[in-house]
Amino acid sequence: MSAIWYECKVKYRKTDDIGSQKVTTEPYLVDAISYTEAESRINEEMKAYVSEEFKITNIKVANYAEIHPFENADRWFKSKVSLIAFDEETGKERKTNMYLLVQANDVKEAYDNTVTVMKNTMGDYTIPAISESPIMDVFPYFSGEEEELEQLERFNALKASKPELVAVGETAEDFTEAETE
Secondary structure, three states: OOOOEEEEEEEEEEEOOOOOEEEEEEEEEEEOOOHHHHHHHHHHHHHHHOOOOEEEEEEEEOOOOEEEOOOOOOEEEEEEEEEEEEEOOOOEEEEEEEEEEEEEOOHHHHHHHHHHHHOOOOOEEEEEEEEEOOOOOEEOOOOOOHHHHHHHHHHHHHHHOOOOOOOOOOOHHHHHHHHHO
16 A cells, blocks of 8 residues: 655744744654544644644645655655656657655755665656755654564664764765775
């Protein structure tokens, strides 16, 4: 069964770095079967994060084909991937767009992570656009079955991992190569 992702906007009072409080509205993503379940799930998830009152201001179906968390990343990026197919009847190329939500620290890393996700794709594709998403957090659905428990733990571990700092002058590729050696 394919996951349906709902973008839920939540309005609440947030304390910033200097200690002042400000009312803010932030989008979150939940995996649910219906709008009703999405509302119930976002209420449940936000109770763990927000001690005060909060309000759900909007729920809409999100246009993401897949969600991919990555270790040591703290932001979400929306990657537009165009799948290229050759239509033999007309003799023309057809492009079908899909959107992936990938976790990364910057646009270059988001591009690299998108390529990593797409590496086992049989057909041709291009990545015409990557932009930072306003999504604050992603809450996937798990039924509680034992096989899904391991999947939930892996997803949360990837999502919660903190980015490691790369020394000035080193690139992400240098850092990755050093880890694999």
